[in-house]
Amino acid sequence: MTTHATTPAPGTAPAAPGAAHRLRNGELRRMVAEQLARDPAALTPGAIATKLGGKSSGAVGNALATLEARGEAEKVGTSPVTYRATGKTADAAKTATVAPRGTSPAAAPSTPSDAPALVTGPVRRPNGQMYHPRKLSGLSDVTALRRLRDANVSALMYGPPGTGKTSVVEAAFDDLVTIQGDSDTVTDDFVGSYTQTPDGRYEFAYGPLVTAMREGRALFIDDATLIPPTVLAVVYPAMDGRRQIIIKTHKNEVVDAAPGFYVVAGHNPGVHGAVLTDALSSRFSAQIHVSTDYDLATQLKIDAKAVRVAKNLATRQEKGEIGWAPQLRELIAFNRIADVLGITAAAGNLVGIAPEEDRDVVAEAVRNVFGADISPLSLGAQF
Secondary structure, rough: OOOOOOOOOOOOOOHHHHHOOOOOOOOOHHHHHHHHHOOOOOHHHHHHHOOOOOOOHHHHHHHHHHHHHHHOEEEEOOOEEEEOOOOOHHHHHHHOOOOOOOOOOOOOOHHHHOOOOOOOOOOOOOOOOOEOOOOOEEEEHHHHHHHHHHHHOOEEEEEEOOHHHHHHHHHHHOOOEEOOOOOOOOOHHHEEEEEOOOOOOEEEEOOOHHEEEHOEEEEEEEEEHHOHHHHHHHHHHOOOOEEEEOOOOOEEEEEEEEOOEEEEEOOOOOOOOOOOHHHHEEEEEEEEEEOOOOOHHHOOOOOOOHHHHHHHHHHHHHOOOOOOOOHHHHHHHHHHHHHHHOOOHHHHHHHHHHHHHHHOOOOOHOOOOOOOOOOOOOOOOOO
């Protein structure tokens, strides 16, 4: 069978081997805007898809919805749905393609060396705090996650609460959309629901899953294993080869995932109610254990005795003797409490926050290191 090379569209880089039909993040939206800008007539998603050489009409529809939300396109018909350009469309058509993370916008043709650059220095999170990368298979964890995203290999970050799972995900992806999971999470929390407008009408407000899919962003499902499996299943079609979901509550609308869409999740194995089902586990090909970085705790100038207590308890936890040990979150809190109430109070708080079944062991570990009979924080006699 003979194949013929095709010339890349203006503004796009030559495709990597095996990825001839995969556009860069945001490129389809730019192409749709360019088509609207050059054609004064109102166009349907299907007509634009045809003009673009047979692109998916669903993907084009998603791009148009995003352009409309930004004021870069105007919906002028509903049966059939048609769009036309606005005063902002021409600028949207000129928007540079978003290059893969770690590369420059004017990246050369794709080669193995074009993978995201190695990140070793601190990375600023959305809350302003700096994240200090850790090693993962010879790379920094930030770099490894970005490369997994480029390869579309979904990652599950698992480990005790407070070890930094959310921190590394926020540092790795600057376009993150987050869903905080719990036992009360429902399908609408993912795909959206109807909301009442001030004038009494009802409009469908799309949820974070749809936003991430349409805009080609990373979706972080925190505490994913606390979400009922029947609810979490709404994400599965978007993660597999279909890369598509159907919103049954909104006229069976089809939503296709734009290039760049990626799912990463967090799992706390020791938390009551957290269940890692086979269906969920099979969707996450990369499963990465996250534990407390005690070297980082030292760099952050956490009290050395507190770090020693935490490491001792972590060793006993690994042996199955106890179920809890202080993590980085608790160690940071230790320093803050010590600054306000003193070292003895901070040590007492370590005992107080331990689960009741482990409290005697924790109290013993604290007493052995701090050299005093430490009691949990509690109110005493009237001041």
